[in-house]
Amino acid sequence: MNKNAELTKREGQIAERIAWGASLKEVAHALHIAYKTVDNTRCKIFEKTGCSKINELSAWWFCTRYGISFDLSPMARSAVASFLLLIFIGGEIHYSKDFCRYRAGRRYRVEYRNRIKD
Template sequence: MNKYAELTRRESQIAERIAWGASIKEVAYALQIKIKTVDNVIQRVYKKVGCSKINELSAWWFCTNFNISFDLSPMARSIVASALLSIFVASEYISRNDFCRYRTRSRRFRIEYVRLRNN
């Protein structure tokens, strides 16, 4: 991956939204552009960055924007990932009172109309 890749403003916007987990359709809707345009921009970003998958693009984006070293050992990566995961889970648990959602069933009534024949 090229850690010194320069992206345009639009490429940065799209790469950021993709890195945070938005789908191509969601990015197109949010930026009010066509889906094909988003796909073309992502392909240009892939070439500039030197990756071929969305998860690689996400890793590149987070490493460059949060000054995370590209040369971390796998052990250090797993420690950082578990720390970030625990922070995320804790914030989700604290921010929601309805962590467990219950589902209720509703009953459906079917009405059938019968037509009587007169003989």
């Protein structure tokens, strides 16, 4: 991963939302841009950062954003990951009503007609 990758403002916005677990469609909806634009920008972000997967991009974003060293020992990495996970879970619990979208089940009208037999 490239520690010194410079992202544009829009690339930073997209990388942040992806790092927090948003899908590409959710990112496009939140930023009011096309899905294809998000997909193309994601590819550019991957090229700049040297990442090839979403989870690598998430790790890169959190490490650069919060000043975490890329060269931490496994124990320190586990501690930092646990801390970030607790922050994330706390936010999900606190703001669960804002982030969850529930769809009402579709209701179909069913009519039963008596057929008249001749």
